[in-house]
Amino acid sequence: MTRWLPSLNALRAFEAVARHLSYPRAAEELGVTPAAVKQLVYRLEETLGTPLIERSGRGLALTRAGQAGLEDLTAAMTHMSAAVGQMRGQRSAPRLIVSVEASLAATWLVPQLEAFRARHPQITVLIDSSQEIVDLHRSDVDIAIRYGVVPRDDLVTHRLFDDLIFPVCSPALAATLTNLRDLALVPLIHWDISQLDWAHTTRQWFAWDRWFARIGIPAIGGDGALIFSDYGQAVQAAIAGQGVVLASGPLLRATLASGHLMRPFTESVAPGIGYDLVTTTAATRRPEARAFIDWMLETTAMHHENFPRKTQ
Numbered sequence: 001m002t003r004w005l006p007s008l009n010a011l012r013a014f015e016a017v018a019r020h021l022s023y024p025r026a027a028e029e030l031g032v033t034p035a036a037v038k039q040l041v042y043r044l045e046e047t048l049g050t051p052l053i054e055r056s057g058r059g060l061a062l063t064r065a066g067q068a069g070l071e072d073l074t075a076a077m078t079h080m081s082a083a084v085g086q087m088r089g090q091r092s093a094p095r096l097i098v099s100v101e102a103s104l105a106a107t108w109l110v111p112q113l114e115a116f117r118a119r120h121p122q123i124t125v126l127i128d129s130s131q132e133i134v135d136l137h138r139s140d141v142d143i144a145i146r147y148g149v150v151p152r153d154d155l156v157t158h159r160l161f162d163d164l165i166f167p168v169c170s171p172a173l174a175a176t177l178t179n180l181r182d183l184a185l186v187p188l189i190h191w192d193i194s195q196l197d198w199a200h201t202t203r204q205w206f207a208w209d210r211w212f213a214r215i216g217i218p219a220i221g222g223d224g225a226l227i228f229s230d231y232g233q234a235v236q237a238a239i240a241g242q243g244v245v246l247a248s249g250p251l252l253r254a255t256l257a258s259g260h261l262m263r264p265f266t267e268s269v270a271p272g273i274g275y276d277l278v279t280t281t282a283a284t285r286r287p288e289a290r291a292f293i294d295w296m297l298e299t300t301a302m303h304h305e306n307f308p309r310k311t312q
Contacts, residue, residue: 158297168264
């Protein structure tokens, strides 16, 4: 019976276009050109003998035939992806792919990984520090660690840390600061998130003007400013004594404990969001994924003490 099925590539192209109602967005997901996607959909329509997608104003719409098959086709694609993941999971050397943004990977996860490797030396962990938000149902990624996740019924989510945001700087610079008004005398280090379209809602808490507004004082300009597109670089500038940066407490807990950075003031902002581990139900059935999840929850549960600040 399967020999009468149309091309799998054509079915994938139609399903992506039908979900996005956009050739360019479908092409981006599939890693091909919009023209290639259009050609695949056209061939599918020719094979089936009926149109599936039509123009509707400036956008696209599904025909009755396209709507009739979309739900089952999407389910089939999801099942195939899960099946491939299960087959891949049967390799002799278990491997996990963990998606985590670069700032979290560099400042927290990577320094902790040695403990996981010591406990589970047979599991290979591949860290994908891309800034892109991956679709866990359609990619090779097993686990994602994200900031400010919106819970979804089709994903399994565990809160790792609630965030707390406050100024930090080097010990030498902290010694010159008495209260928040002193920030007008030192450079403020900024994290530029303009290139991260997905981060504008969650990472806005790391903007100094937003932080000052939340604690109820007028914005302080600071003596000059440094701007970084990478949060890890912003933190390194603060460690080097080049200014004051807004810290994510959970990320920089070890750096604060080591004394490389200090918290000069008591003021802080709790944004009501935090760092979450996200995965699929299918992934949790794999022993290596379950081991990593359990280790992450155990490790983060140990790290909920107060954040150190300078003594007066």
